[in-house]
Amino acid sequence: MTMTRTFFGAALLAIALATTPALADGPIADRGEAVETAMYEQDRATILAMAGDYKVRFDMQESTPWVEDYTPLDRKISGGHESVRVIEDTGTRIVLQHLLVAEHEGETFVIKHWRQDWEYEPARILAYTGPDRWQWVDVPERMRNGRWSQTVYQVDDSPRYAGWGEWETTHGIRRWRSNWTWRPLARRDAVRDPVYDRYAAINRHQLTPTGWIHWQDNTKMKPAAGSAEALEPVVQEYVLNTYTRFDGYDVAAADAYWAATKDYWAAVRAKWAEVAERKGGIALEEEAQAGTVISGRLLELGSALQDGEVSQSAAIEEAIGLIETHTR
Incomplete structure (x- = not known):
């Protein structure tokens, strides 16, 4: 009976992920130029409103096990201070x-953290498709109108996950909700070598009176026994990251770090983009502690550049070499 329920649940989730466009909210009909322009500008203002200085609370809770022999982890709450900066804005x-x-x-230490890229009416996204691999995935043409994609990148600017969805106002609350996306394990899970190896997730971003929240609904998945491709669910996890506006920390340190390293990181971003375009995606070995096997060194180069221990040209040359050597 247990095996039947597990198989049935896995089958339903596999169908949902495979047919995401059909199960997602329907196409947005053309609302006329004036309305489309107004909605686009409202979307932009919402995204830009996520920039600022924050006290962040990370609240993670495994809840419902989908197999009988799994005990959910205890709730984990942590926090910190985070500065979010707009580093590119072309309109779309x-x-x-x-x-x-x-x-x-x-x-005081500054750690380059995650990056989020928003694109209006994208034709494709660079999506996680399984361990060590990210590939270009088309956004169905009928689902592009009025929607934005969000691509999240890791600390070394390699890709992490991507999804697309509509910004909308429901009951007075501005919200963006992604389609179903695959995501690699977060460090908190990867370092434990768990039975699951990826998440099937829906992400939400919502503005609040004091900042914004990032709400994740993660189904933790593992390879199914006896199959090279099938997956089955292990446990549900809910993550609520709350960003509350706050500048009572060393905000200047964040800006000083970025001023010293922004050109280096621009070159790193450009190299990742070039590799993804040339190779049809990115294949790169994941590493539990840092995300990827080259993440630690790319971050070290940024710190060394700020401290004057390496020239910008030398840092960029080494970083580009590492990306080229370790991607397939």
């Missing part, structure tokens, strides 16, 4: 860079 493309600011024994 907005790039937000997150910078973590931490203190230890009186010393």
Whole structure:
């Protein structure tokens, strides 16, 4: 009976992921030029409103097990300070860079954190398709009108996950909800070598009176026994990341780091984009502690550049070489 229920649940989820466009909200009909323009500008204002300085609370909770022999992890709550900066805005493309600011024994550290790229009416997204691989996936043409994609990148600017959806106002709340997306394991899970190896997820971004929230609905999946491709669900997880506007930390340190390293990271982003275009995606070995096997060194080069220990040209040359060597 247990095996039957597990198989049935896995089958339903596989069908849902395979037929996402059909199960997602329907196409947005043409609303006329004036309305389309007004909605587009409202979407842009909402995305840009996520920039700023924040106190962040990370709240993670495994809830419902989908197999009988799994015990959900205890709830985990952590936090920190994060500065979010607009580093590109072309109108239809907005790039937000997150910078973590931490203190230890009186010393301030800035850690380049995740990045989110928003694109209006995208034709394709660079999606996670399984361990060590990200590939271009077409957005159905009928689902593009009025929608935005969000692509999230890891600390070394390699891709992490991508999805698309509509910004809408429901009961007075501005919200963006993604389609079903595959995601690699977060560090909190990867370092434990769990039975699951990826998430099937829906992401939501919503503005609040004091900032915004990022709400994740993650189904943790594992390879099914006896199959090279089938997956089955293990446990449900809910993650609520709350960004509350706050500048009572060393915001200047975040801006100083970015001023010193932005050209280096621009070159890194450009190399990742070139590789993805040339190779039809990115194949790169994941690493539990840092995300990818080259992430640690790319971050070290950024810090060394800020400290004057390496020239910008040398840092860029090494970074480009690492990306070229480790991607397939």
